[in-house]
Amino acid sequence: xxxxxxxxxxxxxxxxxxxxxxxxxxxxxxxxxxxxxxxxxxxxxxxxxxxxxxxxxxxxxxxxxxxxxxxxxxxxxxxxxxxxxxxxxxxxxxxxxxxxxxx
Amino acid sequence: xxxxxxxxxxxxxxxxxxxxxxxxxxxxxxxxxxxxxxxxxxxxxxxxxxxxxxxxxxxxxxxxxxxxxxxxxxxxxxxxxxxxxxxxxxxxxxxxxxxxxxxxxxxxxxxxxxxxxxxxxxxxxxxxxxxxxxxxxxxxxxxxxxxxxxxxxxxxxxxxxxxxxxxxxxxxxxxxxxxxxxxxxxxxxxxxxxxxxxxxxxxxxxxxxxxxxxxxxxxxxxxxxxxxxxxxxxxxxxxxxxxxxxxxxxxxxxxxxxxxxxxxxxxxxxxxxxxxxxxxxxxxxxxxxxxxxxxxxxxxxxxxxxxxxxxxxxxxxxxxxxxxxxxxxxxxxxxxxxxxxxxxxxxxxxxxxxxxxxxxxxxxxxxxxxxxxxxxxxxxxxxxxxxxxxxxxxxxxxxxxxxxxxxxxxxxxxxxxxxxxxxxxxxxxxxxxxxxxxxxxxxxxxxxxxxxxxxxxxxxxxxxxxxxxxxxxxxxxxxxxxxxxxxxxxxxxxxxxxxxxxxxxxxxxxxxxxxxxxxxxxxxxxxxxxxxxxxxxxxxxxxxxxxxxxxxxxxxxxxxxxxxxxxxxxxxxxxxxxxxxxxxxxxxxxxxxxxxxxxxxxxxxxxxxxxxxxxxxxxxxxxxx
Numbered sequence: 001x002x003x004x005x006x007x008x009x010x011x012x013x014x015x016x017x018x019x020x021x022x023x024x025x026x027x028x029x030x031x032x033x034x035x036x037x038x039x040x041x042x043x044x045x046x047x048x049x050x051x052x053x054x055x056x057x058x059x060x061x062x063x064x065x066x067x068x069x070x071x072x073x074x075x076x077x078x079x080x081x082x083x084x085x086x087x088x089x090x091x092x093x094x095x096x097x098x099x100x101x102x103x
Numbered sequence: 104x105x106x107x108x109x110x111x112x113x114x115x116x117x118x119x120x121x122x123x124x125x126x127x128x129x130x131x132x133x134x135x136x137x138x139x140x141x142x143x144x145x146x147x148x149x150x151x152x153x154x155x156x157x158x159x160x161x162x163x164x165x166x167x168x169x170x171x172x173x174x175x176x177x178x179x180x181x182x183x184x185x186x187x188x189x190x191x192x193x194x195x196x197x198x199x200x201x202x203x204x205x206x207x208x209x210x211x212x213x214x215x216x217x218x219x220x221x222x223x224x225x226x227x228x229x230x231x232x233x234x235x236x237x238x239x240x241x242x243x244x245x246x247x248x249x250x251x252x253x254x255x256x257x258x259x260x261x262x263x264x265x266x267x268x269x270x271x272x273x274x275x276x277x278x279x280x281x282x283x284x285x286x287x288x289x290x291x292x293x294x295x296x297x298x299x300x301x302x303x304x305x306x307x308x309x310x311x312x313x314x315x316x317x318x319x320x321x322x323x324x325x326x327x328x329x330x331x332x333x334x335x336x337x338x339x340x341x342x343x344x345x346x347x348x349x350x351x352x353x354x355x356x357x358x359x360x361x362x363x364x365x366x367x368x369x370x371x372x373x374x375x376x377x378x379x380x381x382x383x384x385x386x387x388x389x390x391x392x393x394x395x396x397x398x399x400x401x402x403x404x405x406x407x408x409x410x411x412x413x414x415x416x417x418x419x420x421x422x423x424x425x426x427x428x429x430x431x432x433x434x435x436x437x438x439x440x441x442x443x444x445x446x447x448x449x450x451x452x453x454x455x456x457x458x459x460x461x462x463x464x465x466x467x468x469x470x471x472x473x474x475x476x477x478x479x480x481x482x483x484x485x486x487x488x489x490x491x492x493x494x495x496x497x498x499x500x501x502x503x504x505x506x507x508x509x510x511x512x513x514x515x516x517x518x519x520x521x522x523x524x525x526x527x528x529x530x531x532x533x534x535x536x537x538x539x540x541x542x543x544x545x546x547x548x549x550x551x552x553x554x555x556x557x558x559x560x561x562x563x564x565x566x567x568x569x570x571x572x573x574x575x576x577x578x579x580x581x582x583x584x585x586x587x588x589x590x591x592x593x594x595x596x597x598x599x600x601x602x603x604x605x606x607x608x609x610x611x612x613x614x615x616x617x618x619x620x621x622x623x624x625x626x627x628x629x630x631x632x633x634x635x636x637x638x639x640x641x642x643x644x645x646x647x648x649x650x651x652x653x654x655x656x657x658x659x660x661x662x663x664x665x666x667x668x669x670x671x672x673x674x675x676x677x678x679x680x681x682x683x684x685x686x687x688x689x690x691x692x693x694x695x696x697x698x699x700x701x702x703x704x705x706x707x708x709x710x711x712x713x714x715x716x717x718x719x720x721x722x723x724x725x726x727x728x
């Protein structure tokens with residue numbers, strides 16, 4: 001499941017379990033490419049929660065999360081950051097982080 | 104259908120040269136000309152307009168004395184003897200441009216003929232000498248070869264500053280004479296930004312490419328011929344996140360990579376970065392010097408302000424010359440303590456080129472950019488200096504003494520933030536080439552000169568080459584444009600100055616990495632929009648895709664094949680390059696991208712399509728691999 005979120009929605013979210021949070025920008029080519037990668041991952045694992053957050057419109061949240069650029073993916077378990085990937089990454093690199101988080 | 108897409112098939116220079124050579128040799132055999140009506144072929148290998156071949160036969164075996172006459176006086180004459188034969192193929196190297204140069208051929212049998220050989224017109228873009236100070240007593244008939252760092256063409260200048268040798272292809276980086284007399288330099292064929300060519304080329308001074316050594320990780324900056332003829336060349340592994348941090352050992356016969364060394368095995372990547380360092384180009388290796396007796400290699404690493412020596416058999420670090428500030432405690436044991444006259448001592452910063460002298464002293468070109476390890480102490484380029492420097496090191500006591508330098512006294516007028524080199528001829532006799540000078544309004548530019556707009560009248564880009572002997576400047580050359588290195592060579596050498604037979608394409612390119620996910624967008628039966636200015640240049644072993652895209656576009660080249668599709672993601676984000684040691688591949692419009700796709704690993708017919716944001720477009724072009 002992929003869902004777009006803003007700061008208010010994200011703050012109110014029940015963060016139990018494993019989730020991916022992607023900070024993106026509408027003006028970023030690598031972010032557009034990453035959207036297709038995440039779509040692919042979601043297709044294979046529909047239960048995985050993937051939230052996308054507009055970097056430019058949610059400045060407070062990205063600062064709170066220490067996100068400096070886009071695209072950035074945070075891997076969260078029970079609301080705590082386990083790891084992050086910065087820049088465009090391919091599917092295997094992202095799946096590796098998900099597996100690490102699940103185990 | 105392909106009205107808007109430019110497609111070109113470009114034959115490799117080697118292929119074109121092989122064909123040209125076959126034609127002139129066949130004509131030579133068919134006509135069997137004698138000296139009187141010898142065949143004179145100017146620019147026989149198509150890339151050196153200032154060279155010629157004189158071909159003739161003699162009934163009896165005879166040796167030849169060739170005299171290439173100077174423009175001004177007989178002391179400028181270049182004289183070369185060629186051994187006995189009946190089939191004479193005489194290379195003429197060093198013609199004057201666009202005038203008839205007198206060449207005398209004298210046979211050992213007494214026969215003699217004068218030829219007037221006109222060098223071709225050289226391209227307008229050639230870099231002219233602005234100022235030269237030397238004498239024929241000092242420089243003789245040698246040429247100063249300047250290898251390129253950008254759009255300038257590799258050129259060689261005589262003692263008067265006249266261009267006497269030139270290639271019309273943009274070979275890159277270091278240019279060295281091999282033991283067999285040929286020269287080795289970087290291939291001009293594009294592989295990857297910022298300045299990675301496909302590998303190395305070995306050529307003779309006529310311009311004939313004997314071999315291209317293709318390298319999977321490509322080639323950059325420097326190479327070194329070993330005693331067995333094999334070559335160590337600087338490279339990288341594009342499958343990792345870092346660049347310019349490896350050496351490849353190439354088999355001279357096959358071009359294959361025999362062994363590699365990765366500096367990440369013995370150097371930390373997160374310490375003591377220079378002002379230009381980033382995580383990707385953490386070391387920026389720009390030179391190597393191999394000491395086979397001691398099994399060591401000395402490296403110049405611009406982005407750690409360091410000259411590093413390691414044992415290439417054990418892969419262990421021996422020592423580091425550089426400012427120890429910023430290095431961790433456990434690394435301090437590798438650094439030297441300055442001794443001697445400390446008022447004259449300076450460390451090198453962001454160096455290029457390193458040379459180990461016969462007594463073990465280490466020389467380098469100290470570009471000096473930033474000239475500090477601490478950001479708050481960085482020196483502006485307009486207040487800085489570059490220099491050649493020689494250090495004496497005692498590896499037992501770990502002490503270092505600066506025993507010579509040239510350049511500090513010239514201040515910013517000799518400052519190059521990048522490229523450049525030094526050469527050791529004998530104790531007290533050195534070459535110092537400051538090849539990367541760039542000024543705006545007369546002040547040293549804070550922008551790397553490779554990025555400066557030379558059409559701006561306030562911008563000036565040039566290089567200065569000096570030879571100093573026993574404290575006296577015996578040679579000074581100032582040339583338009585930036586040049587990577589300078590190398591003083593004679594036009595002729597004692598080995599074979601001309602060789603025939605097909606040039607070879609050796610080694611192999613890497614399989615170009617694909618992107619695993621191909622965006623599932625709507626395919627339209629339309630050609631890519633004209634504003635994207637797509638062009639495709641196919642070569643024997645690769646293709647280069649050119650296009651212009653708005654920043655932030657999603658772009659992917661898709662090769663749709665018989666069994667599977669290959670997607671190549673194109674980054675359209677602005678890329679800030681902190682190093683640009685050759686601007687040969689830079690585009691005027693920085694939205695223009697070039698993407699190289701190696702044919703290695705591809706097989707069959709592929710239709711080329713392009714994804715731009717929400718659509719997959721047609722190009723109407725297919726390739727066969």
